[in-house]
Amino acid sequence: MTIQIGHDAPDFEAETTEGRIRFHDWIGDSWAVLFSHPKDFTPVCTTELGYMAKIKPEFDRRNVKVIGLSIDSTGDHEGWARDIEETQGHAPNYPLIADDDFNVAKLYGMLPAETSGDAKGRTPADNQTVRNVFVVGPDKKVKLILVYPMTTGRNFDEVLRVIDSLQLTANHKVSTPVNWRQGEDVMIAGSVSDDQAKELFGEWDAPKPYIRIVPQPA
Structure with a gap:
C-alpha cells in the first residue's frame, strides 16, 4: 500500500x-x-528519540501529539528507553508502538505486505525502509511524509517548521516560501483571485503577478 499526502492515515490498534x-x-x-x-x-535512532523527548514541549505547544514506532516489543522498548536516557539525557516522554508483528509498518507501506516471521530474527538492515515521519491532521489525513536512510539522523526542528506552515495554511489562504519561519512574510495562495485577495488582505507586494507577498496573518 502506498500512502500519499492527502490520503486518510490508516487506523490501527497496537x-x-x-x-x-x-x-x-x-x-x-x-x-x-x-x-x-x-x-x-540502533545508534542513529537513539539520538533521535532522545532529541524528540527534549523538544516535545514545542510539539505540545502546537497541539501536536508524538508517537514513535519500532519493529520490536514493548519490553525491548522499555530497555531501550533506559539507554536513551543514559546516553541522550532524555527518556522518551511519548508512547512507542510495539510493531513486532509488522502490522503498522505494512499498513503504512514501510514493509512489504508479505513480511512475516519473528521480529527478533530481523536485522536493522532488513527493516531499513522503516525510517519515516508522517504528520497527520485532526481530519486524520496525511499532511507530510519524510523518508530517511538509516545513516542520516532526522531534523525534528524542520518537522516543527513544517507543522507551523501546515497549521498556518490550513487556517488562512496563504502559502509559505522557501525556508519560511514563523513570523515571516507569506504569499497569497494561487487559488485566491485578486478580487478575493483585496477583501482578505487589502494590499500586497507583487514582484510578479503570481507572486503576491503579505505579512503573516495573525
Whole structure:
C-alpha cells in the first residue's frame, strides 16, 4: 500500500509503552507525528528519540501529539528507553508502538505486505525502509511524509517548521516560501483571485503577478 499526502492515515490498534491505543481515537482533535524506526538499540535512532523527548514541549505547544514506532516489543522498548536516557539525557516522554508483528509498518507501506516471521530474527538492515515521519491532521489525513536512510539522523526542528506552515495554511489562504519561519512574510495562495485577495488582505507586494507577498496573518 502506498500512502500519499492527502490520503486518510490508516487506523490501527497496537500495544505501546503507554498501553493499547486505537490510532485515530488517540489523535482525537489534535495533530500527530508518527515517526518510525527499523529496530531498537540502533545508534542513529537513539539520538533521535532522545532529541524528540527534549523538544516535545514545542510539539505540545502546537497541539501536536508524538508517537514513535519500532519493529520490536514493548519490553525491548522499555530497555531501550533506559539507554536513551543514559546516553541522550532524555527518556522518551511519548508512547512507542510495539510493531513486532509488522502490522503498522505494512499498513503504512514501510514493509512489504508479505513480511512475516519473528521480529527478533530481523536485522536493522532488513527493516531499513522503516525510517519515516508522517504528520497527520485532526481530519486524520496525511499532511507530510519524510523518508530517511538509516545513516542520516532526522531534523525534528524542520518537522516543527513544517507543522507551523501546515497549521498556518490550513487556517488562512496563504502559502509559505522557501525556508519560511514563523513570523515571516507569506504569499497569497494561487487559488485566491485578486478580487478575493483585496477583501482578505487589502494590499500586497507583487514582484510578479503570481507572486503576491503579505505579512503573516495573525
